[in-house]
Amino acid sequence: GENVEQHPSTLSVQEGDSAVIKCTYSDSASNYFPWYKQELGKGPQLIIDIRSNVGEKKDQRIAVTLNKTAKHFSLHITETQPEDSAVYFCAARTQYSGGGADGLTFGKGTHLIIQP
């Protein structure tokens, strides 16, 4: 099955600086890569996703890049703000799953801390 590795487990950055979280996956058949943000006391929420036919996707201060050859994808947050402090999870979905969210394999999470 799919295996997703996520690094680092904790990341501390100064407010205003950029943050990068990296994930690798094992199944070359995976074709969908979402990122979820979990704020304290809440459930995870989708913040951005990318499909295997695209190399990069941006949404305001957030971007995701995908390198299919190397089987890794990254989340980039620019101009970090206090509200970016949270746990971030990457995930990968193999194309051999039912096509929905049941085929998602999650990374172990990154605790992002924004220092004032």
Add this chain to the structure above:
Amino acid sequence: DADVTQTPRNRITKTGKRIMLECSQTKGHDRMYWYRQDPGLGLRLIYYSFDVKDINKGEISDGYSVSRQAQAKFSLSLESAIPNQTALYFCATSYGLAGELFFGEGSRLTVL
């Protein structure tokens, strides 16, 4: 009101007790899931259901059972709770082949 509601939000119980965690949704989604979150282990899928008559095991189903009572309701049961089932449990929904999961706010279970 939350679109995906979990009850109870917190529960402390003893080894051997039967526990039920309930989930209801107002999103009209067909698919529902139960995940378990442990520190340093991420989110792991316990069971999922595509509709009322469909139940599927996930990665870590041993020791758990589920019931899909209606399209909007999906409950998770621990027949005889054990301490290593102490965790944060999340219910989630999705629609059809769309990949986005919508999570509830979680149920924290402690088994003594």
